Amino acid sequence: MxxxxxxxxxxxTMIMFIIGSSVIITSGVDAKGDLWIAVIIxxxxxxxxxxxxxxxxxxxxxxxxxxxLELIFGKFFGRLLAFLFVFFAFHLGSLxxxxxxxxxxxxxxxxxxxxxxxxxxxxxxxLSVKSGIEIIGRGCELFLLILLFLVLLxxxxxxxxxxxxxxxxxxxxxxxxxxxxxxxxxxxxxxxxIVFLFILPSTNKSQYFKVYYTSLIFAAVxxxxxxxxxxxxLGPETSxxxxxxxxxxxxxxxxxxxxxxxxxxxxxxxxxxxxxxxNICLYASSKGxxxxxxxxxxxxxxxxxxxxxxxxxxxxxxNIMQMVEWATKIWPYYSLPFEVFLPLFIYFYFITFKxxxxxx
Amino acid sequence: MSRIKIIFILIISxxxxxxxxxxxxxxxxxxxxxxxDFDENKNKYILTTEIVTITNxxxxxxxxxxxxxNEEGDTIFDAVRNLVSKTGKKVFWSHAKVxxxxxxxxxxxxxxxxxxxxxxxxxxxxxxxVFVNSERARDIFNTxxxxxxxxxFHVYDILESSKNISKYPNINLWQIINEIQSDSAAxxxxxxxxxxxNGRNIIKxxxxxxxxxxxxxxxLDDHHTKNxxxxxxxxxxxxxxxxxxxxTGTDISFEIYSSKTKITPIIDDKxxxxxxxxxxxxxxxxxxxxxxxxxxxxxxxxDFAEKYIAQDIENTLTKIQDYDVDIVNFGKLVKIKxxxxxxxxxxxxxxxFKYVSYSINVKLNIFGTATTNKIIKVGK
Numbered sequence: 215m216x217x218x219x220x221x222x223x224x225x226x227t228m229i230m231f232i233i234g235s236s237v238i239i240t241s242g243v244d245a246k247g248d249l250w251i252a253v254i255i256x257x258x259x260x261x262x263x264x265x266x267x268x269x270x271x272x273x274x275x276x277x278x279x280x281x282x283l284e285l286i287f288g289k290f291f292g293r294l295l296a297f298l299f300v301f302f303a304f305h306l307g308s309l310x311x312x313x314x315x316x317x318x319x320x321x322x323x324x325x326x327x328x329x330x331x332x333x334x335x336x337x338x339x340x341l342s343v344k345s346g347i348e349i350i351g352r353g354c355e356l357f358l359l360i361l362l363f364l365v366l367l368x369x370x371x372x373x374x375x376x377x378x379x380x381x382x383x384x385x386x387x388x389x390x391x392x393x394x395x396x397x398x399x400x401x402x403x404x405x406x407x408i409v410f411l412f413i414l415p416s417t418n419k420s421q422y423f424k425v426y427y428t429s430l431i432f433a434a435v436x437x438x439x440x441x442x443x444x445x446x447x448l449g450p451e452t453s454x455x456x457x458x459x460x461x462x463x464x465x466x467x468x469x470x471x472x473x474x475x476x477x478x479x480x481x482x483x484x485x486x487x488x489x490x491x492x493n494i495c496l497y498a499s500s501k502g503x504x505x506x507x508x509x510x511x512x513x514x515x516x517x518x519x520x521x522x523x524x525x526x527x528x529x530x531x532x533n534i535m536q537m538v539e540w541a542t543k544i545w546p547y548y549s550l551p552f553e554v555f556l557p558l559f560i561y562f563y564f565i566t567f568k569x570x571x572x573x574x
Numbered sequence: 575m576s577r578i579k580i581i582f583i584l585i586i587s588x589x590x591x592x593x594x595x596x597x598x599x600x601x602x603x604x605x606x607x608x609x610x611d612f613d614e615n616k617n618k619y620i621l622t623t624e625i626v627t628i629t630n631x632x633x634x635x636x637x638x639x640x641x642x643x644n645e646e647g648d649t650i651f652d653a654v655r656n657l658v659s660k661t662g663k664k665v666f667w668s669h670a671k672v673x674x675x676x677x678x679x680x681x682x683x684x685x686x687x688x689x690x691x692x693x694x695x696x697x698x699x700x701x702x703x704v705f706v707n708s709e710r711a712r713d714i715f716n717t718x719x720x721x722x723x724x725x726x727f728h729v730y731d732i733l734e735s736s737k738n739i740s741k742y743p744n745i746n747l748w749q750i751i752n753e754i755q756s757d758s759a760a761x762x763x764x765x766x767x768x769x770x771x772n773g774r775n776i777i778k779x780x781x782x783x784x785x786x787x788x789x790x791x792x793x794l795d796d797h798h799t800k801n802x803x804x805x806x807x808x809x810x811x812x813x814x815x816x817x818x819x820x821x822t823g824t825d826i827s828f829e830i831y832s833s834k835t836k837i838t839p840i841i842d843d844k845x846x847x848x849x850x851x852x853x854x855x856x857x858x859x860x861x862x863x864x865x866x867x868x869x870x871x872x873x874x875x876x877d878f879a880e881k882y883i884a885q886d887i888e889n890t891l892t893k894i895q896d897y898d899v900d901i902v903n904f905g906k907l908v909k910i911k912x913x914x915x916x917x918x919x920x921x922x923x924x925x926x927f928k929y930v931s932y933s934i935n936v937k938l939n940i941f942g943t944a945t946t947n948k949i950i951k952v953g954k
Contacts (some may be wrong), residue, residue: 321695382910451755452748466748468700 218418223351225429227494228410230354232403232433234491235313237365238460238484240444240453241402243542245395247381247450249441252395257434259396260404264430266557267411268422273564275420279411280505286560286568293506295556300502302552303409304519307495308527309541311336314488315527316534317458321481329528335489336496340520343497344513347416350493357490361483362436368464368480369443371473375466376446399437401546404430405553412498457538460484496520602666603627606640607726609674609711610650612682619679619686620646621653622712623665624726640724642715650690667697671730673747674704674766676711680783680790688754688788691747699748702733705763705783705790713768717775725777732779733764740803740812740830741796742779754788757909757920758900761785762802765793786899794893801890804851805902807835814855820878824862828855828879828938839904839911845930847904851887856942865949876938884934891932900927 219227245252273282279299284292315332323331342349385392407426414422440460444453447463456462461477461484468474497512500519504512531537603625611620622644629637643660647653657665673687684703691697706714715725722728736744742764753761762782769778780796794802803809814828831854840846860866866875894901905923909916919926 324695379906379910383913386909386913448748449752449755452752462699465698466700 216416217346217348218416219347219351221417221419221421221425223355224410224414224417224425225432226358227351227354227413227490228407228425228429229433229436230358230487230490231410231494232407232429233362233436233487234403235310235484235488236403236437237440237487238317238458238480239313239541240441240459241542242395242397242399243454244391244398246387246391246454247445248385248392249395249399249445250438251385252392253399253434253438253441255393255396256399256404257430259400260407260430260434261427263405263554263557264407264426265423266561267408268426270557270561270564271411271414271422272420276415278415278501278505280502283560286564295560296502296506298556299408299411299552300499300506302549303412303495303498303502304523304526306406306409307492307499308523308530309537309545310488310491310495311523311527312531312537314485314492316537317481317484317488320457320534321461329524332524332527335492336520336524339489339492339496340516342493343500343516343520347413347497350490350497353493354490357486361486364479365483366436366439368467368476369439371467371469371476372443372447372463374469376443377449378446380446380449381442398542398546401549401553402541403437404434405549408553408557409495409498412502413494457534496523499523601663603661603663605665605667605670606724607670607672607674607729608654609676609706609714610653610679610687611676611710611712612679613646614678616646618646618648619650619653620644620710620712621650621657622715623657624715624724625661625665626669626724638723640715640726642712644712650686651694654690667694670697670701670726672702672704672726672733674706674711674714674729675763676706676708677790679711680705680763680785683788684785685754685788688747688751692751699746699751701747702730702744703747703750703763704729704733704779705765707765707767714766714777717768717777719776729766729777729779732777736764736779737810738812740800740809741781742799743782743803743808753903754785756903756906757916757923758903758905759787760899760901760903762794762799762901784894784897784899784901786897791899792897794890798890798893801887802894802901804833804853804887805835805837805849805891807833809833809853813858814853814879814883816879816882819866819875820864822862822864824860824864824866826857826866826875826879827859827861828853828940829858829944830855831941837902837904837907839907841908841912841915845908845926847907847930847932849887849932849934850937851883851935852937852939853883854939854941856944857940858944860943860949863949863952867943867947867949872940876940880936880938883938884936887934887936888932891934895928895930898924898928900924904930 242249242252270282271279274285280296283296286292287295311332314335315328318331319326319328342353414425417425444459444463447466448459453459461480464480465477467476496516496519500515501512503519504515531540606624606626609622613620622642625641625643627639627641629639631637643657645653645656645660647656673691675684675687687703691701692699717725719728722731733744736742743762744764750761762784764779765781765783767778767780768775782794782799783790784792784794800812809830812830814830816826819826833851833853836850838848840848857866866872904927
């Protein structure tokens with residue numbers, strides 16, 4: 215029996231995934247006060263590349279991503295390519311897990327070992343991924359609207375702290391930093407949706423464009439609002455200096471000494487958002503791996519993959535400075551082959567060499 | 575089977591729910607405020623913290639009293655942590671309201687203080703910094719008053735009441751950081767004086783201290799501070815007194831209800847700033863024989879007062895220019911208005927700022943005369 219999720223659920227899952235850690239970790243800090251412009255540019259680029267993703271899945275709408283790769287490239291090379299994407303999902307999962315750990319450590323529990331927090335998170339993720347994609351989909355459906363309501367609620371509350379002059383003058387340092395910021399925002403979080411190539415075939419209707427476009431635009435609107443809120447409250451310099459600028463921005467809210475210290479809302483929503491992202495990465499990597507190894511069921515792989523992810527997330531950085539350095543400086547270039555070059559290669563290889571053969 | 579599961583879940587959730595960094599209320603000492611001094615001879619920071627203690631008398635009665643501890647350290651955080659050797663418990667900073675600093679520290683640099691408050695996860699960045707005009711900042715804790723026994727909370731109350739008087743600034747720490755990070759790199763701090771009155775020491779806040787980059791450069795008295803706050807659009811209330819208005823021998827007080835300032839830079843070969851200030855006031859005092867409530871007199875008074883206030887503010891601006899600190903952040907306005915001009919001239923902004931001129935335009939909206947519409951006439 216094939217597990218399926220509805221189109222609505224996959225849209226919600228993808229929105230959770232995109233907003234994911236971005237609700238607290240800002241990418242594209244090069245753009246400073248013009249971050250919101252960078253998000254718009256990144257969105258346009260992401261809409262273009264996700265068109266390719268959807269096209270790849272539409273080659274054989276009833277098949278999994280790994281099957282499609284095998285169809286195009288043959289058994290060996292197809293699986294090799296698939297393995298690269300599995301590794302990407304796996305790596306992304308560990309990085310997000312580390313973000314999760316570092317955030318709690320920095321904000322609330324400085325003396326608790328990071329590994330304990332991350333272990334608890336990954337154990338829970340293993341449990342929920344083992345329950346299947348339906349559970350993840352339903353979970354996202356349940357949480358997304360509540361969390362978005364809470365996160366967006368901080369915007370009207372923070373209006374008294376905002377200063378419009380923080381946005382001005384626009385494009386003071388020219389367009390180049392904005393493009394840099396757009397590039398970073400494109401690679402994290404928009405184009406990370408490449409991971410969904412493993413998940414979308416479980417959708418009960420093959421409306422890949424609809425899922426990609428709806429969730430990208432919706433998530434981008436949220437990210438723009440958050441970027442504007444952070445810059446308007448903190449100012450460009452402070453907002454790029456903080457590791458977790460959303461958290462700092464919201465901690466400024468103080469309405470008549472009555473409504474204050476509501477940053478815990480942001481913290482909690484961050485935890486659930488990242489948890490969803492970790493789930494999706496874990497699901498994608500174990501699902502893909504089981505396909506590559508030729509198994510029908512992915513469930514028995516979830517625990518080992520999850521624990522490996524946990525181990526990897528511990529050794530991947532030495533400290534939070536490396537984490538931020540990697541996320542802002544190296545990740546955009548590192549992820550480029552997985553997010554852009556390989557999908558483009560797959561799609562163009564298909565239309566030039568294989569389209570006629572497969573349609574017969 | 576399911577019953578075993580439920581029992582298991584209950585055991586886990588009830589027994590393992592505490593976190594590593596869990597602290598009971600009785601295991602922390604809560605700081606209300608802190609004073610930092612700098613000792614040049616030893617090259618050390620000296621910290622005095624005010625800790626809130628609660629004594630219980632039973633039957634729901636308790637007394638909240640401050641307790642003070644001194645400690646020194648090579649760095650700010652070293653001094654902060656050294657406190658443990660005296661308090662026994664780690665000091666909890668989330669409720670601390672005010673930081674006091676003395677002159678030596680202000681002349682050296684306020685950056686260490688700013689960094690500690692902003693970086694530390696426990697200290698909240700909506701704290702206030704107050705400059706203490708005394709040999710040592712910790713002298714502020716040698717004052718007594720019965721309104722609020724905790725000195726830091728008392729100063730915090732005074733700061734928050736700035737909206738009724740506008741003679742000292744009430745700025746949060748993060749605003750100070752933003753101002754220091756901005757292109758003009760200048761900020762102001764409220765100044766606390768320790769005054770002797772009826773044989774005891776009390777605190778009075780008045781005026782502001784000017785900082786250029788991160789160092790103290792001068793002071794403004796309360797009168798100039800109010801004018802500065804007018805320009806910075808931070809005035810929310812207060813009194814504008816005019817002695818001997820229109821040479822009638824009658825004194826006037828306007829009560830400020832709200833004030834709005836708009837500054838537009840005019841960039842020609844010479845820099846000029848148009849400052850439009852619109853103030854809503856009521857005529858709150860008419861202490862003399864001359865009746866300003868009569869309409870024709872009121873119009874004359876309004877005219878006179880607008881010019882008077884504008885002249886007064888211009889004097890303040892000249893004074894600020896003499897200090898050569900762009901405390902109003904005119905630089906940012908130029909940057910917004912004409913980014914390319916700013917790029918060319920930001921390196922010699924200090925020079926340019928000395929020679930900018932102003933045209934100040936005050937608009938007074940007198941909307942009432944409090945509760946009476948006639949003056950008190952002395953019967954003859």
